[in-house]
Amino acid sequence: MSTPKVLQIGPLTERFQHNLAARYDVTALWQQPDPQTFLSQHGPQFELLATSARFGCSAEQLAALPNLKAICSFGVGYDSIAVDAARDRGIAVSTTPDVLNDCVADLAMGLMIDTSRRLAASERFLRAGGWLKGNFPLARRVSGKRLGIVGLGRIGQAVVKRASGFDMEVRYHNRSPLKDSPHGYEAHLLDLARWADFLVLTCVGGASTHHIVNAEVLAALGPTGILINVARGSVVDEQALVTALQEGTLGGAGLDVFEAEPKVPEALLKLDNVMLLPHVGSATEETRLQMEELVLANLQAFVERGELLTPL
Numbered sequence: 001m002s003t004p005k006v007l008q009i010g011p012l013t014e015r016f017q018h019n020l021a022a023r024y025d026v027t028a029l030w031q032q033p034d035p036q037t038f039l040s041q042h043g044p045q046f047e048l049l050a051t052s053a054r055f056g057c058s059a060e061q062l063a064a065l066p067n068l069k070a071i072c073s074f075g076v077g078y079d080s081i082a083v084d085a086a087r088d089r090g091i092a093v094s095t096t097p098d099v100l101n102d103c104v105a106d107l108a109m110g111l112m113i114d115t116s117r118r119l120a121a122s123e124r125f126l127r128a129g130g131w132l133k134g135n136f137p138l139a140r141r142v143s144g145k146r147l148g149i150v151g152l153g154r155i156g157q158a159v160v161k162r163a164s165g166f167d168m169e170v171r172y173h174n175r176s177p178l179k180d181s182p183h184g185y186e187a188h189l190l191d192l193a194r195w196a197d198f199l200v201l202t203c204v205g206g207a208s209t210h211h212i213v214n215a216e217v218l219a220a221l222g223p224t225g226i227l228i229n230v231a232r233g234s235v236v237d238e239q240a241l242v243t244a245l246q247e248g249t250l251g252g253a254g255l256d257v258f259e260a261e262p263k264v265p266e267a268l269l270k271l272d273n274v275m276l277l278p279h280v281g282s283a284t285e286e287t288r289l290q291m292e293e294l295v296l297a298n299l300q301a302f303v304e305r306g307e308l309l310t311p312l
């Protein structure tokens with residue numbers, strides 16, 4: 001049997017590249033001088049595609065791959081993949097769910113603790129010699145606060161599990177209530193924001209959630225409220241967020257994702273009531289290894305049995 005061909009959209013780790021190349025005849029699209037021209041000439045050769053939440057697969061790319069059968073993506077988000085077009089053509093799509101729940105939830109807790117107790121801000125104060133002149137201003141308690149989750153899926157549940165150790169009351173907003181959830185459901189995001197001390201975003205990105213956290217929601221969260229975003233930058237109206245933080249109508253924000261990442265608005269960099277992270281929710285050695293292994297296992301299952309292990 002000949003080695004199956006795999007088209008890869010963008011690079012992952014060296015280890016992944018090595019393991020992929022050991023099993024497949026890999027074509028690196030990003031290394032082609034003109035990727036779209038390459039696709040229009042060679043697209044029909046490929047039945048398998050490897051990508052990531054970051055690089056995705058656009059509708060234009062998909063259109064140039066008439067024989068594609070499976071897309072195996074690294075990451076749980078699929079807003080960068082033209083999934084509707086893939087579904088219409090019967091192309092199977094896999095992501096890497098579950099293996100990253102704990103790390104993303106850990107990071108969300110870290111952001112909650114940092115933004116309310118002001119860990120990084122107080123460390124900056126100490127390093128700058130501020131302590132020699134006086135005490136750092138009082139921060140805010142984490143334990144016992146009200147936690148509003150936007151998108152109570154697998155990652156949201158992992159955040160809730162951690163929050164129970166902090167005696168937090170939990171409510172959530174999804175498009176519809178979950179059948180077996182013990183937590184209060186808010187049909188309107190605005191009502192959840194009014195109620196919550198922390199509003200934590202663990203929902204999907206893409207058109208269905210674009211800018212759902214707008215100026216009104218931020219105002220409802222209020223001057224002592226804190227927004228945590230470990231989902232996608234597109235969920236938040238970033239300009240409205242900057243204004244709310246500058247004017248103090250929102251207490252603080254912990255952000256791992258941004259609308260135009262890796263570009264972060266200058267105005268956010270100047271603020272002290274935010275913690276800004278470079279999209280590191282799943283970025284641990286352990287989790288990234290499991291994500292890589294799951295992409296490889298999905299490809300293998302599809303080649304051997306025509307089935308993905310973790311289809312969308």
Ligand code: 8YV
Binds near residue numbers: 055
């Ligand atoms: C990815 C992510 O690691 O899983 C996701 O959707 O956003 C991250 O965990 C990153 O985007 C890799 O492409």
